[in-house]
Amino acid sequence: MNQQSLPLFEIFIRSKRGLDHRHVGSLHAEDSEQALEYARDVYLRRSEGVSIWVVRSSDITASQESDVASFYDPMDDKPYRHATHYKLPKEVDNM
Amino acid sequence: MESNQQALLDYYIALGDDSLILGHRLSEWCRNGPFLEEDLALTNVALDFIGRARMFYSRAAELEDKGRGEDDIAYLRDCREYRNFLINELPVGDFAFTMARQLMVDVYDMGFFAELAQSKEPMLAAIAAKAIKESRYHLRRSEEWIKRLGDGTEESHERVQSAFDLLWGYAAEMFEMSDDEQQLADAGIAVKRSTLKQNWTSAMHRIMKQATLDIPADNWAIGGGRQGEHTEHLGYLLAEMQFLQRSYPGQQW
Numbered sequence: 001m002n003q004q005s006l007p008l009f010e011i012f013i014r015s016k017r018g019l020d021h022r023h024v025g026s027l028h029a030e031d032s033e034q035a036l037e038y039a040r041d042v043y044l045r046r047s048e049g050v051s052i053w054v055v056r057s058s059d060i061t062a063s064q065e066s067d068v069a070s071f072y073d074p075m076d077d078k079p080y081r082h083a084t085h086y087k088l089p090k091e092v093d094n095m
Numbered sequence: 096m097e098s099n100q101q102a103l104l105d106y107y108i109a110l111g112d113d114s115l116i117l118g119h120r121l122s123e124w125c126r127n128g129p130f131l132e133e134d135l136a137l138t139n140v141a142l143d144f145i146g147r148a149r150m151f152y153s154r155a156a157e158l159e160d161k162g163r164g165e166d167d168i169a170y171l172r173d174c175r176e177y178r179n180f181l182i183n184e185l186p187v188g189d190f191a192f193t194m195a196r197q198l199m200v201d202v203y204d205m206g207f208f209a210e211l212a213q214s215k216e217p218m219l220a221a222i223a224a225k226a227i228k229e230s231r232y233h234l235r236r237s238e239e240w241i242k243r244l245g246d247g248t249e250e251s252h253e254r255v256q257s258a259f260d261l262l263w264g265y266a267a268e269m270f271e272m273s274d275d276e277q278q279l280a281d282a283g284i285a286v287k288r289s290t291l292k293q294n295w296t297s298a299m300h301r302i303m304k305q306a307t308l309d310i311p312a313d314n315w316a317i318g319g320g321r322q323g324e325h326t327e328h329l330g331y332l333l334a335e336m337q338f339l340q341r342s343y344p345g346q347q348w
Binding site: 006027028029030033034037038040041042045 | 130131132133135136139232235236239243
């Protein structure tokens with residue numbers, strides 16, 4: 001079998017109940033069902049998780065390097081948009 | 096040792112032999128898998144089988160109580176002392192052959208370990224309870240692969256069909272009981288394997304039909320593994336597997 005012809009899948013694993021799924025890596029598989037099984041074999045052999053998501057890499061729309069200026073920079077000169085800008089009352093330990 | 100105690104010991108060893116020999120065959124795919132993900136998956140399955148063999152052999156060594164350990168049972172017995180079904184010792188062949196064999200064994204294991212989990216012998220029941228979870232996963236894999244290959248390209252269909260044609264007659268001995276085993280079964284310890292055949296056959300027919308494969312004719316059968324009568328292939332397997340312990344006795348990791 002020619003691996004080049006197999007689509008790539010991104011693998012997300014939830015390590016514990018209550019936590020979010022986190023991206024752990026990617027693998028090749030014929031379809032999403034098979035990707036789920038390979039994810040178990042490649043990433044979950046030592047009970048690292050309780051749930052797996054697989055997503056076809058080609059289904060992900062990613063921001064581009066060239067978008068950086070228009071996407072993220074405008075936030076930098078508006079510090080009041082960040083929670084860290086505000087001083088918390090002493091009674092509040094953490095936010 | 097009482098005769099039923101000897102029969103129980105033989106039973107543990109035979110079950111360990113099935114697991115070890117198939118586990119070793121599957122391990123031959125390590126670094127030879129068709130692609131990385133499948134290589135990892137196959138060798139994970141190999142490890143499940145080798146883990147089972149260790150549990151069966153360790154208990155056998157305890158029961159025997161003659162100072163032998165699991166390694167002695169695995170590495171210091173010759174062909175005729177091995178009791179595995181012949182289907183487990185056949186060479187890996189191509190990927191279609193490996194998966195066809197795996198499907199036949201996985202379907203059998205699902206039925207067998209479900210029954211063994213009810214055994215009155217607590218250790219057998221405990222090993223079976225663990226094994227059945229593994230087998231459920233193994234079966235999911237082998238069933239999917241057979242459908243993919245059978246209903247895939249012309250070449251994959253032809254390869255997997257000829258694999259089943261070559262393997263079919265090896266199924267018979269999985270359902271033939273020895274007298275000792277029958278006695279253990281009557282005592283609620285061993286599985287009445289003869290009763291598993293019907294479910295095995297109907298599950299195989301269902302899966303193979305979905306995979307657009309023909310069911311081979313039941314016009315030949317070969318057996319003898321449980322009596323220590325093996326194919327020529329087991330000797331070569333043991334030579335490779337036992338080489339290190341035979342050359343450097345007592346060597347440990």
